[in-house]
Amino acid sequence: MSGMDLLNVYHLQIITFMAVNSILALSFYLPLSAGQLSLGCAGFMSIGAYTAAILSLHYGLPVFTTIPAGAAAAALAGVLLGFPALRLTGVYLAIATLGFGEVVRVLFLNLKITNGALGMPEIPNLNDYFSALYRSWGLQGDLAGLDLPRLAALTTVVFCYFVLAACVAFVLRQENSRTGRAMAAVKADEVASGVMGIGATYIKMLAFVQGAFLAGLAGAISAHVTNFIAPGDFNYHRAVNILLFVVLGGSELVWGGLLGAAVLSVLPEFLRFMQDFRWIIFGALLAAMMVFRPQGLLDRQLLCRFSLRKKRAMDGMDARASSGEVD
Amino acid sequence: MFWQQVINGLTAGATYALVAAGYTLVFGVLEIINMAHAEIFMIGAFIGLLLVTGTGCPVWAAVAGAMAGAGLLGWALERLALRPLRKQGVSHLAPLISTIGVSIFLMSLAMKIFGPQSVRFPASVEPRFFNLFGTVNISLLQIVILGISLALVVALKVLLARTRLGKALRAVAENPEAAGLMGVNVNSVMAAAVVMASALGGAAGVLVGLQFNAVSPTMGIAYGLKGLAIIIVGGMGSVAGAVAGGLLLGAAEVLAIAYIGSSYRDAVAFIILIAVLLIKPSGIFGKLEGRKG
Structure with missing residues (x-):
């Protein structure tokens, strides 16, 4: 296999998904770093994805406005859900947020504007966007041995990793700030942190909404990478998958979630020959992980x-x- | 028309109540959410199906067989995925995640063995209808489902209230350390709770298979999510709350189908859940104290 074959569009798409999954892992990690186990990531992701898809398909807005809009819509949903849900702790919150994801899925399954169970096809693609951009710059043929589709796909990868890097930088920077320490304090003991003068409700809400924002961002990007979204893409399995990233990689560190997302994005491609047993192995792995290495x-x-x-x-x-x- | 819907709703609600009773029993005694319960329910349905198609046995025997099989599975779950986590320094989220792992494992295993499509459950109850008050019909199947569910819930209530095991279960639910000091074997009582909950789930699986004439590897997901919503609505750890919540959800769903449209059926449970959380976060039958998970 030559070097150029490694850079085919299929491989580049897997690498792109690795970045999207990493952002999802961060969106799960953020509420968890303030002690909140939220399984609503799939729901927020679908809100981001559908917002981006509807804005670009029905209103013709360009990709660079629909992606932030998707993230913002998910953050808004996070604020609305946060008010009732953040009264709950631990497993109660997990169930309520899982339920939120189901309600959103049923809603998108039934709305006209989301095209119901059939899903939304032909969402403007980031690759096409970059191709058109390069063409408008007068680039027709190859550049450095790369043809235009490959160059565009490569640009998509770079774009996604740029977004991911920005997210990681933000989360790391926040962890070492007053806010981050307040989150760690709330996680360790909510009552004690309140006594220390930390507004626990505000801190929890902040972490929750940041998580929702990142999930929406990942959803919007994934909508513009895959061309097609359907309510089934954001079901219970998606929620569990995001949980798996962080639990497998390590839930006490930012890098843990990123490692988990990378491993679980690539591993299925290597396990393709044992496709049918993949989820059986994942399930057993998850249970075994909790027994032998619960921290990831x-x-x-x-x-x-x-x-x-x-x-x-x-x-x-x-x-x-x-x-x-x-x- | 309205009362007919109520009868249909109660039948659906009876199976929800059985599923939810399993969740609430495990939560009450072990203080964990058993995410694998929905898949044990599904495996119970398949055991019932195999018994009915393989041996042609009557419904009650299929239910009993499914309860035994699901109970055994529950015992294995407790030994392999829950007991090893019951030690110092393990996060309280660990059992939640390990049972999610078991649930994925069981569901994909069932997919591998039985295929992803739903399998027809033979109509093993005579299609006979009885007329109540002129306009309302109740089928023999509905009577069987309501009867078996009621019998199981009453049996659970009696067991908890009147027997030695029931007393031990309540003691461990109250305080595991103190119960252990009083000479209760905490580990085996916890195992008993998971086995009983799984047996109830297995019975519910067969009844749901009968109700819809179909069994599939993914049938557990919707029931599991609804069961979880019910125990929060009813109040965690309360069997009465699980039954009331189950019946309420069954009735609400059927009425929603009749008056709003069938497509929103699966969202009803969580809309009720969020409404209850806003008004009374401890659930209908829940205690008032803080809800720490």
Whole structure:
């Protein structure tokens, strides 16, 4: 296989999905970092995807306005759901948000504007958008040995990773800020954090809405990558899949979710020969994971072992451990 | 017309109540949400189907067989996926996630064995109708479903209230450490709770298979989600709440189908759920204290 074959459109699409899934993992991680287990990611993702699809198909808006609009719509839904849902904790919140996803799915299944169960085909594609852009710049043939479709697909990949990098930078920056520490405090003990003067409701809402925003962003991008969305794309299985990214990769670190998303985006392609057994293995893996390594593949200890700045990282861990952050 | 809908709704509600009773029993005693319950329900339906098609046995025997099979599965679930997590320092979300894993495992296994399409459940109850008050009809099947559900819920209530095991279950639900100090074998009581809940789920699976004449590997998802909504609406850990919530949901769904349209059926449960959460977050039969999961 030559180098160019590796860069075919199919491979590039998998790499693109890796970025989208990573954003989804972040959208699950953010509420969790404030102690909220939300399974509503699939619902928020569908709101983002449908908003982007409707705006671009029915109103002809360009891709670069529909993607932020999708994310904003999901964030708005997050605010509306957050008011009743954030009265709940733990498993109650998980069920209520899972239920929210179901309600959204049934709604999209029945609305006229979303074309019901048939889904929405022919959503403007990012690849086509970039192709048209390059053509308008007068680029016709090959550039550096890449033909136009491949170049456009490569640009889509770069675009998605740029968005992902921005999201990761934001989450990392926030973790080391006053807000991030407040989130960690709320996660460790909500009552104690309240006593310390942290507005727990506000912090929880903030994390929840940020999660919704990122899920909507991922949904909008995925709508413009796949061309086609249907309510079935955002069902219970999708919600569980996003949960899997973070649980498998490691739920206490940003990098854990990203690792999980990367592994679970690529692994199915390698397991294609055992397609039928894929989900059987995933299910058993998830249960076994909880028994043998409940914190996921990556945890602070492991990260410290590979860290170059060993001393500093260990100090950071000790500080966190002594602040009572166990979960 | 209205009363006919109510009868249909109660029949649907009776099976919801059975599923929800299983969730609430496990939550009450182990304080975890058993996400694999829906798939145990589905496996129960398939066991019933195999018994009816394979041996031609009557409905009650199919229900009993499904209960035994599902109970065994529940025991395995407790031993392999729940008991190992019952140690210090494991996040309270771990059992939730491990049971999601078991649920994916069971569902994809059933898909592999039985295929993804739904299988016809033979009509093993005579299609006979009885007339009530002139305009309302009730079928023999509906009587069988209501009767078996009622009998199982009453049996569960009696077991919890009157027997030694019931007393142990209630003691562990109240406080596992204190119950252990009083000489209750906490591990086996918890296993008993999961086995009983799974048996109820298995029975519900057969009844739902009879009701819709169909069984499929994905039939558990909708019932599982609705069962979860019901236990929050009814109040976590309350068997009475599960029954009331189940019947309420059955009636609400049938009325929604009759007056709004069948396509919104699956959303009814969660619209009720969100409404109840806004008004009374502890559920209809729930205690008033904070709801920590």
